[in-house]
Amino acid sequence: MTQIGTGEGKLYLATVIDLFSRRLLGYAMGARHDAELVVTAMHMAAATRGGDVRGVIFHTDPVSEYGSRRFRRACRRLGVFQSMGRVG
Structure with missing residues (x-):
């Protein structure tokens, strides 16, 4: 998540x-x-990946x-495994 300052607010x-291809697959603002x-x-x-993402690992901060x-819940519905780093 990135915060972007604009003339009208954040x-x-x-x-x-x-991570493998370094390709941007999705975004939302x-x-x-x-x-x-x-x-x-x-x-x-x-x-973008064609809809079938079962088994994909989604790593986040x-x-x-x-x-x-x-x-x-969205991860479960898509069959995506969550991976989360640790603080610090």
């Missing part, structure tokens, strides 16, 4: 990048950094949006 950008933003980016990434019930 925007937040959530991205999903394939909004005025709030919440679970909806990261779920939207993940769904775009799944669509330990921030609340990625640990939210909404995001965990």
Whole structure:
């Protein structure tokens, strides 16, 4: 999640990048950094990969949006395994 300052206030950008190819697969931008933003980016990434992402490992930093019930539920529905780094 990246915060971007604009003339009208802050925007937040959530991205999903394939670690192997370094290709941007999905993104979402909004005025709030919440679970909806990261779920939207993940769904775009799944669509970019053709929809079948079962077995993919989704690694994130330990921030609340990625640990939210909404995001965990979206991962389960897609068959995606979550991996989260540690603080520090």
